Amino acid sequence: MARIAVITHEFDRFQSRRGLLLRRDSPYMLFDLLEELKRRGHSVRILAGTAARPEADIAVLHVDATVTPAEYVEYARAFPFCLNIGATDISKRRVSGAVIGRGDGWQGPVIVKSSLNNLGTRKPEPFPRLEALDSYRVHGSLADVPTTVFDREDLVVEKFVPEPEPDGFGARFWLFCGERERCTRHVSPQSLVKGDDTIRREPVPVPDELRALRRQLGFDYGKFDFVMHEGRAVLLDANKTPGRARRLSSFVAAGNANLADGFEGLIRQVT
Known part of the structure; x- marks a missing residue:
């Protein structure tokens, strides 16, 4: 079993407690992935800031900022292996293909x-x-x-360049962790496609050029938003700290388990 460290900014609210039972909650997708990994026997420690020096087998650089401050990147380099240490600048000026x-x-x-x-x-x-x-x-x-x-x-x-559909407009969302992934096209009546107004969704393949771009941008874990325009993939947004699904469902739970499998694949590479 692995010791996992999650590096967050000192001002990030990665998790909190709510309700009468003080149940833990988080706005981030990684929270649910980590809960699954803990159920499998791995230990997880959330690090706020750069002061702690814990022993860990693998770390995740999960600073919720478009450009990760240099001191956090340097701190992450002290761990044996750190996810997303290459994905420190996700500004649209750098990542967008449009x-x-x-x-x-x-x-x-x-x-x-x-x-x-x-x-x-x-x-x-x-x-x-x-x-x-x-x-x-x-x-x-x-x-x-x-x-x-x-x-x-x-x-x-x-x-x-939203994808025109008979009943609206489409956009594609690719979630990944290591070698595991899920990619879906969401269709909305609105030309600016958001999850809240999706009227249907379907699984779609990940274009090879997007896989190459993921390697170029240094992503081990995250989410890419893209469209297909004139036969090619156009990346619109890259997120290294994707948000948590608002509605927990069997579909989401299965997706989290799949991504946890991908995380364990990364663990096996470095332990």
Whole structure:
């Protein structure tokens, strides 16, 4: 059995206690994966900040920030093996395959996003205080985008390319841990596809070019959001601290067990 260390930022709220029975809860998908690993006999320790120096066989760098602070990366390097130590910058300007500039020849609609994750919303200090977007903004063309947008480093302009479906629009979500994964296409009546307004979903294969991009970006565990456009995969977002499913179901439980199998596969590689 392995000793697992989870490295979180000192301001992250990875887990909390709620209810009369003080049951533990978390907004993160990794929480449920770790609960499954504990049921299998592995030990887990959550590390908030960089002060502790525990013995561990494997660690997970789970700092909920678009760019992981350098001191956390250095701290993670002290462990024998650490998941996602290569995935320290997930800004859309770096990972998105849809980003375009003001001189691009794209003729279709575009969308303005924060280069940071989660609409650019930030935690308390020491994270930078940046202006957050209240929502993504879709424009009919590049010409409709205010010129000031292109001068801001915290914003990106992307081609707006949702997958058209007879009953709405599609987007694809790939969850993975080691060699285990699940990939589904969600269809929504809204062109900005979110989990809450999904009317149907179906399993889909993972394109080879996305697997290559995952290796390039240094992801051992996480979630990629993408679409298929003109026969190729376009990565829109990469998340190294994906959120927890709001509705626990047999589908979600089976998915967590599958990802835990992938985590154990990584353990076997290093122990």
